[in-house]
């Protein structure tokens with residue numbers, strides 16, 4: 001095993017949307033050395049790997065930032081950071097324009113304005129959005145990209161980040177990286193719960209299966225404060241293909257209908273979570289399966305849908321072709337996915353200040369890993385990366401080296417080396433990696449509100465989940481990797497278990513039910529503002545996950561970490 005050491009000013013962990021754009025923003029300061037480390041290849045990694053067909057967050061000239069904040073706040077039943085929403089909204093349009101300059105095709109209406117799809121969405125031909133961003137990063141002279149390297153842990157001292165530890169996914173190399181500041185851009189967490197599809201197709205899920213919550217886990221272990229994990233995201237998707245339904249709803253005005261053909265959309269509310277909940281209720285009450293009504297939309301509209309899905313979820317197009325029936329001939333069956341933790345859609349993630357600094361000094365967060373501002377999506381991840389990069393430059397200007405930090409980093413590197421080599425040591429494997437993954441997903445599904453338990457949970461169930469997940473964690477050292485790819489899989493399970501433990505604490509602490517399905521606490525099914533109007537945050541202290549309730553932050557505040 002070779003060890004490579006790297007010294008850089010700024011380390012960006014994750015070369016997805018936020019990571020790539022963060023590199024572009026930071027590279028404008030030509031004195032900075034920037035390193036992007038990506039576990040896949042930035043050309044096709046993360047949420048944008050397969051492409052997208054819309055920019056979901058754009059403020060057209062006839063709308064205001066306040067309207068966007070109000071809309072998002074309502075959808076989340078007020079549990080948002082208005083300061084974060086307002087500042088991210090200010091950056092949406094610049095991000096979209098930048099993508100267009102880089103070569104992204106944004107569709108236009110007859111007047112030459114961006115073609116809108118719904119209130120905030122812009123239509124794009126986005127199959128190649130990620131290669132476009134990757135090419136722009138590759139052209140930056142002061143940015144180095146390390147592809148196929150997984151970051152496993154942060155190194156830190158006295159609540160200040162000093163760098164990170166990682167390993168090659170396809171080469172036998174350990175990386176010991178020292179950095180003055182770190183941008184966490186690893187996306188959200190998929191694969192915590194048993195997914196819709198079993199066996200060979202189990203990784204055919206809505207969220208990128210390779211975003212396994214590494215950033216959350218690293219932050220949790222380093223003592224960073226996390227927020228609102230209990231606002232899980234469950235996507236309402238086309239059955240089996242798990243392709244987005246928004247394309248049909250916004251593109252051809254399809255409505256949610258039950259098996260009797262009755263429209264139930266609106267009956268349970270119109271918030272994002274209500275759509276999942278409504279579909280579930282109709283099914284539980286014997287009126288399933290449920291569909292999005294497309295029958296009769298006409299051949300031209302059905303062909304447009306086929307093209308739109310080729311931009312991001314080709315399996316849906318293939319399903320229509322394979323069935324020999326397109327959307328104009330048959331309604332599209334829908335279902336809810338398993339829950340994810342995704343700060344780009346809901347408010348879960350790192351607790352950051354308005355400048356996107358986490359509570360660990362020198363550690364910043366952007367995109368799906370950053371909490372507090374739901375519905376920010378592609379342009380939001382970019383806008384947040386820009387804000388974080390500006391804060392990082394300020395942080396570096398004020399930074400002075402501490403004595404003893406080299407020694408502290410070396411000590412941690414040694415411990416992490418030992419742990420990693422333990423998985424590669426020759427020993428009799430008692431359990432397979434898949435066994436642990438299955439067990440974790442089954443526990444979460446059964447006791448912590450997965451698909452199998454209709455997204456509902458109780459305090460006793462959460463306690464059982466905690467006990468079982470902790471026992472599962474104890475089995476981790478018995479796992480054996482025969483190559484670096486298996487080593488990656490072990491670390492991916494390890495980080496998901498860390499995320500599960502924090503998630504369970506959040507779910508238990510939110511003693512109210514308002515985001516139906518996203519959080520369905522059977523012991524507290526009522527709405528109750530006294531328990532609701534606060535952020536549920538957590539922090540790992542002395543081995544215990546401590547809950548911190550915080551007051552809501554308003555849009556005109558500049559929030560700074562004080563305690």
Ligand SMILES: Cc1cc2nc3c(=O)[nH]c(=O)nc-3n(C[C@H](O)[C@H](O)[C@H](O)COP(=O)(O)OP(=O)(O)OC[C@H]3O[C@@H](n4cnc5c(N)ncnc54)[C@H](O)[C@@H]3O)c2cc1C
Nearest residue numbers: 014016017018039045046047056151187214344367368377
């Ligand atoms: C299927 C799908 C469809 C979507 N459609 C749209 C849409 O149409 N319009 C829209 O605006 N938004 C859409 N979104 C949302 C949007 O794509 C995301 O919010 C945004 O891309 C998130 O950016 P990010 O940088 O936080 O995460 P990502 O872009 O996913 O980047 C995270 C990166 O971190 C890497 N990584 C993870 N762990 C490690 C580690 N330990 N070490 C190194 N690297 C690591 C990953 O490989 C990945 O490249 C969609 C999301 C999904 C999942």
